[in-house]
Amino acid sequence: MAENQEEVKLLGVDGSPFVCRVKIALKFKGIEYKFVEENLANKSEDLLKYNPVYKKVPVFVHNEKPISESLVILEYIDEVWKQNPILSSDPYQKSLARFWAKFIDDKIVTSSFKAVFAVNDEKEREKNVEESTEALKILENELKGKFFGGEEINFVDIAAVFIAFWIPLVQEIADLKLFNDEKFPKLYNWSQEFLNHSVVKENLPPRDPLFAFFKSRYDALLAAASK
Incomplete structure (x- = not known):
């Protein structure tokens, strides 16, 4: 090895x-x-x-x-690398994990970004806020334990780092309430547990430069839309 x-x-x-x-x-x-x-x-x-x-x-x-x-x-x-598996050896459980990870990419990642950055199209923004909210509700109902992997972090938790770290950051820039503890209490609690896990915390990008990057992008789109 x-x-x-x-x-x-x-x-x-x-x-x-x-x-x-x-x-x-x-x-x-x-x-x-x-x-x-x-x-x-x-x-x-x-x-x-x-x-x-x-x-x-x-x-x-x-x-x-x-x-x-x-x-x-x-x-x-x-x-x-077989140590510390992130996918179940059970074929059905493995298939479920793949399904939910793909669901996050297909239904949450794209629509969340579009909801934030559709600065010159209110209808487009509303449509994407609705799509994100609907998908997050479905995911909220799917969360049965502390993590998607039960007591341990698994494939779906890692795929969902976007929800835990990136959505709160970009929604603050656009003053949107896509994801919070009132709308999604189970997912919100999961996100706090996940972000505070030592392995996750150590591998997240620094928040301030990332916030500044997205903020400048957002401000540039706003400026272009107001011309």
Whole structure:
């Protein structure tokens, strides 16, 4: 395993929820890796070589074999390094975890960002707030224990880092109430437990620079919309 660990690389940007997922999983597994910070405005040759299809981060490189898409990467990591599993060995439970992780990406990530950044289209914003709220309600009802993995963090919890960390940050910028303890008490309590977990806390990006980044983007969109 030591040989494998010497040949593990993660290409990413620090403020990406998808990159953050991979960092959390690697930390859980205790895998040493080299993090390569990418500039998405000027993509490196390695990024274009390793992910020629989407040209996006994260890209996980193990023994020169590249893997793209964060949920695919999480599954790969779990299969290669058996310690501290994040997916159940039971085929049904594993399928459920995959389903809910994909649900988060398909129904919550996109609509939440659109709800915040649709500054010049009130109808579009309302539609996306409604979609996010509906999806978060469904997820709230699915949460049965302390974590989606019961007493331990699992694949779905890691996929949901976007809800715990990124939604509260971007909704503050747009003065929206997409996600809070009144609307989603179970999910909110989960988010606090999750963010305070030592492994998660250690691998979150610094909040202030990320807030400043999204705020400047939001202000630029507002300025453009008012012209």
